[in-house]
Amino acid sequence: MLLSRHRRSRKRDNHEVTKVGQLGLSDSSNRPTSSFQFGVMFDAGSTGTRIHVFKFLLEDNESPKLAQETFRAIKPGLSAYADEPEKCKEGILELLDVAQSSIPSSAWSNTPVVLKATAGLRLLPGEKAKHLLDKVREVFGNSPFLSSGESVSIMGGTDEGISAWITVNFLIGGLQSSDTLTVGMLDLGGGSTQITFSPRDEKTIQTSPIDYISSFQMFNRTHTLYSHSYLGLGLMSARLAVLGGIEGQPLEGSVTELVSPCLAPDYSGQWEHADVVYTVKGQKAGEPIYESCLKKVEKLLYNKVKPAGEAKDMEFYAFSYYYDRAVDLGVIAEKTGGTVKVSDYIEGAKRVCNGMMVNPGENHFLCLDLTYISVILQELGFSKDKVFKLARKIDEVETSWALGATFHYIESFRNQ
Structure with missing residues (x-):
């Protein structure tokens, strides 16, 4: 019996993809024809919770293929319930409905369900994050799917970057053949940003710092990756810092507003971040807005980002807010992506x-966001003429870390 379907008050996005695209999981020659x-993966991000239901086709003497992906998203994120953890259950139950609708009941008990929380929960005080995750474990434990205490966790930023790298390189065929580079x-989320590549x-x-380097085996090959996550340098966290606010601390006393040269001089409005509502205003600048904003951003990023050496000469895909702001600029089409x-x-x-x-425009933070993106890319060591590929999907499959993380989890489950 499916869980209750009366929960319809949340913002949601959903799609279902039926696509047979080779992923190249390890062979299983002793399986039926x-x-x-x-596999069910919950992505608990800073702004929302998303579910990915993956269906893999297993055939004798062949690598499994991705037969179907079902996706659904709701808002707000888990961190919005930090002070009322019991309330987070409703959204998790709603998304479990999606999984039960997408998977035959005969397969429920053999299907692992996993939740990985990202920067939104990494930024919460430890006890608040623990209470939220305990509630999710309780819901998973009462579901018909396969779960354990380890099925629910906060994902390290480096793991997020590595899993996204696996997803992208699966989908372009870069892991299936030693002949393919x-x-x-590059991923720019709300709370953190990641860079991951395979050094040559x-x-x-x-x-490189020892904790930037990771190794794992796949297709009888060892992959060594450079991967680092910069917590607090995601676009929303950086936006707050540039405006002069402090993460997780509401404004107190006589300070009721944030004033910044990165906003139009006559602008005044409200902005909500991490459940805190700020009044933000532009300031009269004595010099052009861009130069004033650039100084603020450069000061924020000074000595916080490590140039990634040879990365400047490698091909890179960029995701999330890198993509969104390129769309805002009109450099790429929202549906098809492109290069920037x-x-x-x-x-x-x-x-x-x-x-x-002259014209403040509709997106009051676009000046700040674009300035920040342009500076952090240069701090990472990329030149002004460096070209990145931008894609929301590759071969009709979402380019998030969820597929790579699901692959790893199922592989470890099968090898136990």
Whole structure:
């Protein structure tokens, strides 16, 4: 029997993809001629919770293929219930309905269900995050799916980057053949940002901080990755810092507003971040808005980002807010993606920021966001003429970390 379907008050997004695209999971020659394995991954992000239901086709002497993905998203994120953890259950139950609708009941008990929370929960005080995750474990434990205490956890930023790298390189075929070069991955979320790539120069491995380097085996090959997550440098967290606020601390005393040169001089409005509502205003600038905003952003990022050496010469895909702001600039189409240069963000920032003197526009934070993106990419070591590929999907499959993380979990489950 499906869980209650009366919960319809939340904002949601959903789609279902039926697509047979080779993923290259390890072979299973002792399996029947054809069978299916399902996996359920919850992505508990800073702004919402998303469910991915994956259906893998397993055939003799062949690598499994992704037969279908069902996706649903609701808002707000788990962190919104930090002070009332019991209330987070409703959204989790609603998304479990999606899984039960998508998977035959005969397969429920053999289907692992996993929730990985990202930056939104990483930024919460430890006890508040623990109470939320305990509530999710309680819901999972009462569901018909396969779960354990380890099925619900906060995902380290590095794991997030590695899982997204696995997803992208699965989908472009970079892991299935030693003849195909892998690509790097840049992800800009709300609370954190990640860079992940496979070094080709031994010097990169030797000179990088030890916790930036990870290794794992796949297809009888060892993959060594450079991966680092910068917590607090996601776009929303950085936006707050540039405006002068402090993460997790409501404004107190006589300070009731944030004033910034990155906003139009006559602008005044409200902005909500991490359940705190701020009054934000532009300031009269003595110099052009872009130059004033650039100084603020450069000060924020000073010595906080490590240049990634050889990454500047490798092919990279960029995701999340890198994609969204390129759409806002009109550099790429929202549905199809495309390519963007670092200089596109720089020139876009100059145009938008200085144009606000005449027309503030509808997106009051676009000047700040574009300036921030252009600076952090250069801090990571990319030149102004560096080109990135932007994609929401590859071969009709979402390019999030969820597929890579599900793959790892199912593989470890099957190997136990």
